[in-house]
Amino acid sequence: MAAALTQALRLHNGVEMPVFGLGTWQIPDGAPVIQACRDALEAGYRHIDTAAGYNNEKGVGQAVRESGLAREDIFVTTKLGNPEHRNGYDACLKAFDDSFAKLHIGPVDLYLIHWPCPGKYHDAWRALENIYASGRARAIGVSNFLPHHLTDLLTTAEVVPMVDQVEFHPRLMQKDLMTFLRRQKIVQESWSPLMQGKVLAIPELQEIAKKHHKTVAQVVIRWNIQHDVVVIPKSTHRERIVSNAQVFDFELSADDMKQIDALDQDKRVGPHPDHFNF
Numbered sequence: 001m002a003a004a005l006t007q008a009l010r011l012h013n014g015v016e017m018p019v020f021g022l023g024t025w026q027i028p029d030g031a032p033v034i035q036a037c038r039d040a041l042e043a044g045y046r047h048i049d050t051a052a053g054y055n056n057e058k059g060v061g062q063a064v065r066e067s068g069l070a071r072e073d074i075f076v077t078t079k080l081g082n083p084e085h086r087n088g089y090d091a092c093l094k095a096f097d098d099s100f101a102k103l104h105i106g107p108v109d110l111y112l113i114h115w116p117c118p119g120k121y122h123d124a125w126r127a128l129e130n131i132y133a134s135g136r137a138r139a140i141g142v143s144n145f146l147p148h149h150l151t152d153l154l155t156t157a158e159v160v161p162m163v164d165q166v167e168f169h170p171r172l173m174q175k176d177l178m179t180f181l182r183r184q185k186i187v188q189e190s191w192s193p194l195m196q197g198k199v200l201a202i203p204e205l206q207e208i209a210k211k212h213h214k215t216v217a218q219v220v221i222r223w224n225i226q227h228d229v230v231v232i233p234k235s236t237h238r239e240r241i242v243s244n245a246q247v248f249d250f251e252l253s254a255d256d257m258k259q260i261d262a263l264d265q266d267k268r269v270g271p272h273p274d275h276f277n278f
């Protein structure tokens with residue numbers, strides 16, 4: 001099981017990103033996030049997603065340092081907060097310094113612009129390119145960027161983003177975005193893959209789960225992986241952390257995949273990137 005949890009996608013700069021990891025949004029800093037990360041790493045997870053805005057980078061860093069694992073065996077993502085993003089290039093560099101110091105694990109594996117702040121993300125991206133060139137982030141990318149944001153960003157970018165982390169689950173597939181990212185060789189990563197828990201109530205998924213003797217969460221996580229989408233479900237319950245990772249011992253059929261794709265209703269659980277209140 002642990003070996004499968006290191007299954008990775010290769011970013012366009014050659015960095016290997018594990019397809020499965022732990023989300024940490026809304027897990028408080030200190031003991032709660034340290035415990036969740038510890039449980040995940042013990043269960044074989046090798047990838048943790050945090051952000052400046054989650055206010056738990058310190059705890060994530062501590063759990064990574066205390067894990068007993070080699071630093072290079074754990075993939076850690078963090079993200080640029082919106083207030084610093086809004087404040088321009090120098091504020092973005094400083095924001096990274098803060099995250100770097102809080103995590104205290106050496107270079108981060110992936111640094112993302114958290115949201116596309118209109119009129120500001122070109123400068124923010126320049127800052128990320130600088131950070132990438134300095135070697136303090138092994139890869140850089142964006143989050144919540146739609147095709148129109150990326151098309152615009154690519155008019156000035158020197159480095160093509162390696163990843164776009166976006167809302168993605170059976171009720172929100174955004175197929176045009178998926179096609180766009182594939183064409184640009186940008187790896188797609190999903191947030192709120194379990195619709196913050198709501199996915200569990202979808203009857204069609206319960207049927208597919210029953211057929212495979214799996215949970216709905218496992219089916220949806222597996223569906224992400226079979227779509228080559230990096231998936232980072234969040235949990236603070238050890239038994240869920242363990243079971244969410246048990247997705248490398250079964251396969252969804254082409255028909256299962258089609259049935260799950262058909263559940264798309266263009267329905268979000270989070271904000272639309274074009275209507276986000278910066």
Ligand code: NDP
Pocket residue numbers: 022023024025026049050114143144165166190191192193194195196197200215217232233234235236237240243244270
């Ligand atoms: P998820 O879709 O991962 O759902 C998490 C919720 O589902 C929690 O309430 C959790 O409860 C519950 N849950 C997890 N596993 C199970 C299970 N097996 N059975 C039943 N319930 C379960 O939501 P998130 O919004 O947290 O998204 C995942 C991650 O994506 C975030 O943590 C964050 O890292 C990232 N993210 C990024 C965003 C961005 O803008 N870039 C925006 C939102 C999220 P419990 O903890 O009690 O187990």
